[in-house]
Each structure stands twice: as C-alpha cells, then as structure tokens.
Amino acid sequence: MRRWGHTDDPLLMAVGILSAKWILRIMSVLTQGPARFSGSRAAIPAVSANILTARLRDLEEAGIICKEMLPPPANCQVYALTDLGEAARPVLVAIEQWASCFADAEYRRGQAVKDSGAASHSRSAS
CATH class of the missing domain: 1.10.10.10 (Winged helix-like DNA-binding domain superfamily/Winged helix DNA-binding domain)
Structure with a gap:
C-alpha cells in the first residue's frame, strides 16, 4: 500500500x-x-x-x-x-449504476444543447 x-x-x-x-x-x-x-x-x-x-x-x-x-x-x-476485493463489490455496483445515470444525463444534456442550437439556427435563418 x-x-x-x-x-x-x-x-x-x-x-x-x-x-x-x-x-x-x-x-x-x-x-x-x-x-x-x-x-x-x-x-x-x-x-x-x-x-x-x-x-x-x-x-x-x-x-x-x-x-x-x-x-x-x-x-x-x-x-x-x-x-x-469482494467487500468492494457493492461499491463497484453503485458506481456503475451512478455512471450509467450520469452518462444518460450527459447524453440528454448534449441532445438538448444540440436541439436548442438547431432551433436557434433555424430561427435565425428565417
């Protein structure tokens, strides 16, 4: 250690x-x-x-x-x-679950930014 x-x-x-x-x-x-x-x-x-x-x-x-x-x-x-190492299993499971939620949130946030960028671009082109 x-x-x-x-x-x-x-x-x-x-x-x-x-x-x-x-x-x-x-x-x-x-x-x-x-x-x-x-x-x-x-x-x-x-x-x-x-x-x-x-x-x-x-x-x-x-x-x-x-x-x-x-x-x-x-x-x-x-x-x-x-x-x-086995004692850390619940910690690993919790981190993996949190990481999945975080990745989903990041993806949704990225999609929202992408969608808002496309919406503002289409408004400015009008």
Whole structure:
C-alpha cells in the first residue's frame, strides 16, 4: 500500500486506490470471477499490457486481488478478488449504476444543447 500514500484518512486512501486509471474497470472484470491476464486484457482492450500488469500488481499489493494457480489440466495463473476485493463489490455496483445515470444525463444534456442550437439556427435563418 506504499504507493497509495500514507494517510490516516481511510476515505482518502480508498480514493487514492480506486482513482488510479483502469483500477475500477479491472475490479469490475474480476467481479465476474477469476480471470487470466489474457481474459482481463480482452475485456478491457483499451488498456496496454504494461499498464494492466502494473495495475494488477498495484491491486495485489493493496490486498484487493490475489494470483491463484488453477490445477491441471488448466494449469494457468488467474487473478481473483480477495475478501477485501469482494467487500468492494457493492461499491463497484453503485458506481456503475451512478455512471450509467450520469452518462444518460450527459447524453440528454448534449441532445438538448444540440436541439436548442438547431432551433436557434433555424430561427435565425428565417
């Protein structure tokens, strides 16, 4: 947790962890169940392999995820949420719901601006 700074304020520490780019997206992917690196990468195509590796390490260092080895025949390494990571599930769900509402509101606001611009343009052309 060294990377997240030293603070006595748990809220600031949590914000420091969760606000790093791609962290919420990675955690969201892992709420669906353990995932291999390649599965996480496929689920988040915009993140580079280097950044994904760094963020997975950050989450592991913070105790939010862990690496597990699957037994043969799979015999591969997967990332999974720890109990601490699972405890964040309701927070992730709430953020995703809020983000959806926010995106809808932004879209409606953009449409209203676009519509009002078109209306004023048509009035000035008359």
